[in-house]
Amino acid sequence: MSTVAAAHDDHDHHHAPTGLKRWLFSTNHKDIGTLYLWFSFAMFLAGGFMAMIIRAELIEPGMQFVDPEFFNQMTTVHGLTMVFGAVMPGFVGLANWLIPLMIGAPDMALPRMNNWSFWILPFAFTILLSSVLLSAFGHGNPSAPNFGWTFYAPLSTKYGPASTDLFILSVHMMGISSIMGAINVIVTVFNLRAPGMTLMKMPLFVWTWLITAFLLIAVMPVLAGAVTMMLTDRHFGTSFFDAAGGGDPVLFQHVFWFFGHPEVYIMILPAFGIVSAIIPTFARKQLFGYASMVYATASIALLSFVVWAHHMFTVGMPLAGTLFFMYMTMLISVPTGVKVFNWVATMWRGSMTFELPMKWAITFVILFTCGGLSGLMLAITPVDFQYHDTYFVVAHFHYVLVSGAVFTMFAAAYYWLPKWSGMMPNKVLGELHFWNSLISVNLLFFPMHFVGLAGMPRRYADYALQFADYNFWISIGGFWFGLSQLFFLAVCLQCALKKGEKAEAKPWDGAEGLEWEVPSPAPYHTFDTPPLVK
Amino acid sequence: MQSTLFHRMAVGLTSLMISGLATASDWAERSDHNLRPGVTAVAQEVHGLHNTVLWIVSIIGLLVFGLILISMIRHRRSKHPTPATFHENIFLEVLWTIIPFIILIAMAVPATRVLIELDDTADSELTVKVTGYRWRWGYEYLTYQDDNDVGVSFISSLATPPEQYENPVLSGGLFPYGTAKDRVGTPPQDKDHNYMLEVDNPLVIPSGQKVRFLVTSDDVIHSFWIPDFGGKKDAIPGFVNETWALVPEGEEGTYYGQCAELCGKNHAFMPIMVNVVTQDEFQDWLAQKKEEAAAAPDLTPFESLDAAMEVGEKVYASNCALCHGQNGEGGIGLPFAGDDFAIKPEHREEHIHVVLEGRNAMPAFKGQLTPKDIAAVITYERNAWGNDSGDLIQPEDVHEEE
Numbered sequence: 001m002s003t004v005a006a007a008h009d010d011h012d013h014h015h016a017p018t019g020l021k022r023w024l025f026s027t028n029h030k031d032i033g034t035l036y037l038w039f040s041f042a043m044f045l046a047g048g049f050m051a052m053i054i055r056a057e058l059i060e061p062g063m064q065f066v067d068p069e070f071f072n073q074m075t076t077v078h079g080l081t082m083v084f085g086a087v088m089p090g091f092v093g094l095a096n097w098l099i100p101l102m103i104g105a106p107d108m109a110l111p112r113m114n115n116w117s118f119w120i121l122p123f124a125f126t127i128l129l130s131s132v133l134l135s136a137f138g139h140g141n142p143s144a145p146n147f148g149w150t151f152y153a154p155l156s157t158k159y160g161p162a163s164t165d166l167f168i169l170s171v172h173m174m175g176i177s178s179i180m181g182a183i184n185v186i187v188t189v190f191n192l193r194a195p196g197m198t199l200m201k202m203p204l205f206v207w208t209w210l211i212t213a214f215l216l217i218a219v220m221p222v223l224a225g226a227v228t229m230m231l232t233d234r235h236f237g238t239s240f241f242d243a244a245g246g247g248d249p250v251l252f253q254h255v256f257w258f259f260g261h262p263e264v265y266i267m268i269l270p271a272f273g274i275v276s277a278i279i280p281t282f283a284r285k286q287l288f289g290y291a292s293m294v295y296a297t298a299s300i301a302l303l304s305f306v307v308w309a310h311h312m313f314t315v316g317m318p319l320a321g322t323l324f325f326m327y328m329t330m331l332i333s334v335p336t337g338v339k340v341f342n343w344v345a346t347m348w349r350g351s352m353t354f355e356l357p358m359k360w361a362i363t364f365v366i367l368f369t370c371g372g373l374s375g376l377m378l379a380i381t382p383v384d385f386q387y388h389d390t391y392f393v394v395a396h397f398h399y400v401l402v403s404g405a406v407f408t409m410f411a412a413a414y415y416w417l418p419k420w421s422g423m424m425p426n427k428v429l430g431e432l433h434f435w436n437s438l439i440s441v442n443l444l445f446f447p448m449h450f451v452g453l454a455g456m457p458r459r460y461a462d463y464a465l466q467f468a469d470y471n472f473w474i475s476i477g478g479f480w481f482g483l484s485q486l487f488f489l490a491v492c493l494q495c496a497l498k499k500g501e502k503a504e505a506k507p508w509d510g511a512e513g514l515e516w517e518v519p520s521p522a523p524y525h526t527f528d529t530p531p532l533v534k
Numbered sequence: 535m536q537s538t539l540f541h542r543m544a545v546g547l548t549s550l551m552i553s554g555l556a557t558a559s560d561w562a563e564r565s566d567h568n569l570r571p572g573v574t575a576v577a578q579e580v581h582g583l584h585n586t587v588l589w590i591v592s593i594i595g596l597l598v599f600g601l602i603l604i605s606m607i608r609h610r611r612s613k614h615p616t617p618a619t620f621h622e623n624i625f626l627e628v629l630w631t632i633i634p635f636i637i638l639i640a641m642a643v644p645a646t647r648v649l650i651e652l653d654d655t656a657d658s659e660l661t662v663k664v665t666g667y668r669w670r671w672g673y674e675y676l677t678y679q680d681d682n683d684v685g686v687s688f689i690s691s692l693a694t695p696p697e698q699y700e701n702p703v704l705s706g707g708l709f710p711y712g713t714a715k716d717r718v719g720t721p722p723q724d725k726d727h728n729y730m731l732e733v734d735n736p737l738v739i740p741s742g743q744k745v746r747f748l749v750t751s752d753d754v755i756h757s758f759w760i761p762d763f764g765g766k767k768d769a770i771p772g773f774v775n776e777t778w779a780l781v782p783e784g785e786e787g788t789y790y791g792q793c794a795e796l797c798g799k800n801h802a803f804m805p806i807m808v809n810v811v812t813q814d815e816f817q818d819w820l821a822q823k824k825e826e827a828a829a830a831p832d833l834t835p836f837e838s839l840d841a842a843m844e845v846g847e848k849v850y851a852s853n854c855a856l857c858h859g860q861n862g863e864g865g866i867g868l869p870f871a872g873d874d875f876a877i878k879p880e881h882r883e884e885h886i887h888v889v890l891e892g893r894n895a896m897p898a899f900k901g902q903l904t905p906k907d908i909a910a911v912i913t914y915e916r917n918a919w920g921n922d923s924g925d926l927i928q929p930e931d932v933h934e935e936e
Contacts, residue, residue, distance in 0.1 A: 061729060062701040062722055069799045148796045154771060155754040155798060243772020249755060250770060283609075286621040314757060314794075315768045316775035319653045323646060330638045334631060340598060341630045347605045349618035354610070362606070366599055373591035380641060382648040383584045385765030386569055389757060389794040450567035453584075455761045457794045460802035462699055464730045464790075466564040 024119075027111035029096045030522060032118050034420070036093025037413075039121060041492065043085030044406070046129070048482045050078035055478035058471050063462055070135065071461040072146040077132055079149025080167075083267065084174045085125055087401065090409045091270040092117075092181045095209045097420060099185060101515035101522065102203045104194025104531045109187040110180075117180035124173035131163035148459060150260070153241035153252040157233040164234065168227045175220045182216035185209055194514070196533035200294070203513055204287065207294050208273030211301045215262045215269075218305070223259040226252065250315050257308035265304040268400060269297060271368075271408035272339060275361045277513070278415050279343055282358035283350025284510040289342040296335035296342075303332050313384050322381055329379035333372065340369050355508070356430045360411035363438055364404060371399030374449065389459075392452025398445045410437075410488065418503030421495035422521030429494070433487035440484055443477030570761050573785050577764030579648050587641060594637075652765055655776045658746035660739065666749075666756030666769035666793065667897050669800035669856070673737050676748070678820060686823040689902045691852060692803045693732040696860070698723045699803075731790040734852070736807040740816035742783035749775040753897055754798060760791030760806055768795055781810045800856055832906050833929040839917065842926055846914025849907045853899070854915070862919040867896060871919035882925055885912055886935050905932040 017025065026032055053074050057065050066074070096114065100107055108114050131144040145167045147156040156164060189210045193202070202210075229252075232238040239245020241252045272293075280287045287293065309317060309325040317325075343365050352358070374396040378384050387393060410433075417425050447470040456467045463471065494500055506516040514533070518526045572578045608614060659679055665672040667689070674687035701722035726732065739745045749758045751769035759766030763779040781789075791806035811819065836842040851860070857867030862876075870876040875885065889908055892898035899908060909927040916923040 061725060062699050064701055064703045067799075068802065072796070072799065072801070146798070152755055152796070155796065159754055159798060243770075249772070283617065284611075285617040285619070288621050289623075289627055290621070292622075292627050314766050315770065316773070319650065322649065326645065326649070327642060330642060333638065334634050337634045338627065338631060342627075344598060344601050344605065345623075345626070346621075347602065347609065349614070349620075350605075350609050351611045351614050351617040352606065352609055354606075362602065366602060369595060369598055373595050376591055377584070377587050380583065380587055380645045382580050382645055382652055382765070383587060385652070386580060386584065386761060388766060453569045454565045454567055455570070455792070457759075457792050457802075459796045460792075462730060462802045464792075465725060465727065466566040470566065 025115065027107075027115050028524060029100050029108045029111070029114065030420075030524065032108075032114050033093045033095075033097030035118050036089050036096060036121075039118070040086050040090035040093055040409075041489070043081050043089070043125065045485065045489075047078050047081035047086055048485060050074045050081065052479060052482050054078065055475040057461060058463070059475040060472060061463055061465055061468050066461075068461040069143060069146060072148070072459065073132065073135055073144040075459050076145045076148050076151075077128070080128065080145070081125070082401075083149060083263075084171075085121075087267045087405045087409075088174075088178060089121060091209075091212070091267070091405075092178075094205075094270065094274070094409070094412055094416075095181070095185055098416065098515060099188055099206055099209060100192070101419075101518065101526060102206050102513055103189065103192065103197055104514050104527045104533065105188060105192035106525065106527050106530075108184050109191055110184050113180050114184055117177045117184065120173050120177040124170040124177065127166050127173070128170040131166050134163065150256060151230070152256070153230065153233070153249050157230050157241055157252075160230075160234065165231070168231050171227045172224055175224045178216050179220045182213035182220075185213040186217070189213075194527070194530040194533050200291070201533060203273070204276035204290070204293055204297075205270065205273030208269040208276075208297050211297050212266050212269045215266050215301055215304065219259040219262040219266075222255060223263075226255045226259065229255070250312070253312045253315060254309065257311045258305075260311065261308040262301075262304045264397070264400075265300060267405050268368075269301065271364065271405050272297060274408045274412045274415075275343060275364055278357045278361040278411055279346050279365075281415075281508050281510040281512070282355060282361075283347050283352050285346060285350035287342070288345035288348075289338075292338055293342055296338045299335040300332060303328060303335070307332060310379060310381075310384070313381050314388050326379060326381040330376065333376045333379070336372055340365060340372070355414075356425065356427070356434060357411045357415035357508075359434050360407050360414065363434075364407045364411065367399055367403030367407070367441070371396055371404060374399065387452065389457055390452040391448045391456045391458060394458055395445050395448035395452055398448070402445065403441055407437075407441075410434075413488075413492070415508070416515070417491075417495050418507040418520050419515055419518075419522055421498070422503055423495040423498055424501040424503045424507060425491045426494050426500055429487050429491045433484060433491060436484035436487065437481060440477050440480035444474055444481050445477075447474050447477075572764050573762040573781055573789065574764055574779050575782070576648065576652055576780075577762055579651070580764045583644055583648055586644070590637065590641065652777075655746050655778045657744060658778060659743035660745045661748060662737070662739070662745060663748045663750065663774075664737075664758050664769065666751040666753075666758070666797065666804075667902070668753050668798050669793075669804040670902075671733075671737075671758075671793075671804060671806055672752075672902065673735075675820065675823075684820065684824065686820065686827050687901075688735045688823075690733045690735045690737065690807070692730070692800075692805060693734045694726070694729055695723075696855075698725050698729060728790070730802070731792070731805045731807065733805055733807040736788070736809045738809045738811060738816065738819055739779070739781070740813045741781045741786050741810050742813060744778055744780045746776060746778045749777060755795050756793050756797045756804070757795035758791070758806065759794040760789055760808060762789045763791075763808075766794050783812070786810045786812060803856075831904055831929070831933065833933055834906075835928040835930065836910070836913070836926065839913065839924070839926045842910045842913040843917060845907065846910035846912075847918070849903065849911040850914050850918075853903065854911065857896070858915075862915065862921075870915045870921065872921065876916050877921050877923045879923065879925070882916075882923075882927075883935075885916070886927065886932055890932070890935055900936055905929040905936065908932045 023031065023035060053066065057071055135144040143161045144163055147160060189206060229240040233240050233242060239247040241247050241249050276287055276293060307325060307329045310329040313322060378387055378396060414425050414430060451467045451470045454466060456463050503520040505519050514531060569581055569584050571581050661676040663674040663676055670689055670691040672689050675684040678684050700717050702718045749767045749769045750773065751771045753771060756769040757766050758769055765777065767775045767777040787810055789808045789810065793801060793804045858864055858870060862870035868875060875881045889912060890898060890900040906929040909929045909932045912927045913925065916925045
């Protein structure tokens with residue numbers, strides 16, 4: 001304890017730890033945010049690499065590169081890596097960096113837990129991805145998880161490979177990490193707002209993350225329950241999901257999707273918040289319908305708890321149940337529609353310029369709406385019987401996740417990188433990244449609607465000949481999109497290595513919010529004394 | 535890669551250009567870009583519903599994107615330097631909550647009607663139990679008209695030969711393993727029109743009569759889907775789902791489907807093929823099948839090891855090679871070549887037992903193959919690829935175990 005006094009004699013100029021210690025023991029929301037963001041990007045590239053193996057195999061009919069068994073491992077681990085490794089940590093990173101800055105807080109409320117919730121992740125993914133490496137050198141045995149990212153029982157319980165246990169452990173760890181991150185966000189937002197920052201004055205990003213955090217706390221334990229039941233089914237003689245022992249395989253799907261549906265909103269609500277910050281900035285006009293944006297977000301979150309079974313319309317639910325889930329799912333399009341109209345109304349009669357963040361944000365509004373509209377089609381149960389488990393579904397959720405969640409993360413990066421790094425992102429690289437991604441993402445995912453409607457099932461390693469032409473183009477789009485992300489890597493490295501043009505405190509003239517009140521790059525400690533919000 | 539990339543791109547581009555001009559008849563045959571019109575009344579209603587919804591969402595989408603585009607053109611800073619200051623409008627916000635709601639109700643009404651229709655499996659003339667196995671379908675005819683005990687069943691597996699779908703371009707490395715290994719570098723065979731859709735024993739149903747399918751599974755969840763009949767139904771182990779189809783008279787022909795729920799390695803390799811025939815033809819077919827089924831299982835012993843091996847080789851290729859390798863080198867399943875299990879006499883009984891009852895990921899074959907076939911295949915496994923157990927398993931041995 002005697003060291004404490006010594007550490008406090010230099011109060012205004014904290015000598016932050018450097019090197020490995022700075023990152024390993026960090027309790028600083030900015031450093032942890034940075035760690036999260038880099039981790040997310042690394043996982044994005046890893047998951048993208050797996051997607052390229054998938055697309056290489058599907059470039060033409062026949063099995064050319066991998067065995068169908070390994071193909072299934074790739075689809076599975078690609079999904080898990082992207083969902084739990086790229087999208088979720090990416091948004092948690094943004095939350096860490098931005099929420100304290102936006103509400104005028106000195107840091108997150110629970111900084112040490114914050115450190116832990118990040119550092120769990122590399123270990124969780126080491127465990128998960130190690131099984132892929134084992135698989136790659138083990139002739140398919142022992143194999144990586146091969147049951148799809150939805151790991152339906154009994155394929156994952158009775159028939160799962162040995163590595164299923166690694167997968168269960170890593171999902172548990174990811175869940176712990178997410179729950180702690182969510183607790184942190186809630187406590188921070190409720191306790192550390194600057195004086196005068198009422199709830200209805202908070203930036204929408206903070207609002208959407210607050211609601212997302214509640215969703216996380218509600219459903220992550222459900223996922224943990226599902227994988228725990230799997231574990232006991234596999235090793236301790238229970239029969240939760242085995243009809244032979246009185247269980248029910250469909251129970252697994254209900255439990256899983258009770259987590260899984262709110263989960264997909266967890267992956268999009270923060271994106272809504274980001275777009276609601278960027279569009280007003282570059283339209284130089286206040287966000288249209290702030291209150292209705294908050295209410296719409298809350299309604300979407302609440303509705304997300306009563307639509308889970310729309311992922312499983314074909315399991316043979318009773319008619320009444322099916323109808324209920326169909327109506328509820330259709331209802332979700334109302335608040336989502338309100339949000340889209342609000343963004344359009346924000347742009348309307350503004351004074352717009354199209355810097356990189358705005359390009360990504362407008363692209364988000366258009367392509368996310370495409371994904372939302374195909375989602376409305378999927379809600380119509382009798383037709384969903386034809387769409388279910390085809391590439392139409394793949395197209396739908398990649399539109400809302402890639403050109404939805406991932407594109408907003410790019411938008412956020414181009415928008416806040418000046419604040420994070422003190423450097424303006426390189427415009428040439430940024431434009432290359434944007435245009436290549438925009439064209440290739442549509443070449444990659446739009447034809448999936450066609451092959452899906454024509455009847456190509458998901459998770460197929462090989463397909464009938466009528467799907468060949470589109471699949472060729474989808475694969476070309478896939479490689480193109482994957483390679484385009486290297487431009488973004490270059491942009492990030494250039495900012496991280498402090499090369500290029502220095503950024504001002506407020507690089508965007510239309511920007512509003514507390515995060516622009518501090519210098520760029522944001523100092524290690526900000527808002528030691530809370531700002532006064534008028 | 536048979537053809538150059540350039541050639542593929544040229545073909546791809548051309549087909550993209552003409553795909554929009556495909557005629558309706560081609561469509562019924564094979565669509566490559568939209569839902570097929572379907573053949574049953576319900577499937578056609580679903581198709582109509584799909585078109586309606588597609589139009590609605592396309593129009594909404596185009597309206598929204600049009601507004602965005604207009605705004606981007608007219609309200610950019612060079613054209614519109616002073617932004618407006620409005621940021622809420624209660625009337626507008628209520629309006630664009632109410633109008634979508636009304637559109638939703640307009641969609642929900644027909645959707646509900648079709649859904650109720652799809653749900654009605656009553657008054658069927660023929661009941662077929664469909665069982666998903668990894669990775670093949672089993673069909674059992676339970677009742678037909680007044681006959682409540684038809685007792686006809688068979689297994690239906692992919693008929694596309696591995697020579698057509700295994701075209702590995704890489705050797706070693708990650709993969710391929712198993713049968714594909716031997717084909718590295720060999721030029722791929724041309725693929726048939728029905729590549730990946732053809733089976734050895736198609737399901738046969740009559741036209742003009744309502745057929746009820748009882749869908750279940752023997753191992754993991756599969757999904758029984760014939761696009762032209764409208765809708766899919768999951769096959770869940772331990773549960774029985776119902777679905778139905780009524781193919782109108784005059785629409786006889788062959789229809790195809792595929793498994794639609796991830797079920798493991800060969801999920802993509804278990805298609806469904808349905809021959810819809812006239813009622814007369816169906817009755818003849820059924821009578822013939824019943825005759826075959828009524829005959830007691832053929833337990834005549836094999837005359838020699840070679841005779842058993844000859845039969846066994848065929849059975850092995852179509853039922854076992856997927857997992858255990860074409861040359862018994864193993865894969866997902868146990869290797870046989872040179873393995874004690876397939877050579878040492880103390881494993882002989884166990885070997886028979888495992889084939890009959892299944893083990894772990896291996897399905898039980900007792901309902902799928904005749905005792906004679908099982909005897910032949912075990913004989914083959916214990917004597918092929920240099921295994922020299924000399925065991926000749928007779929159908930009688932298998933039948934006792936059953």
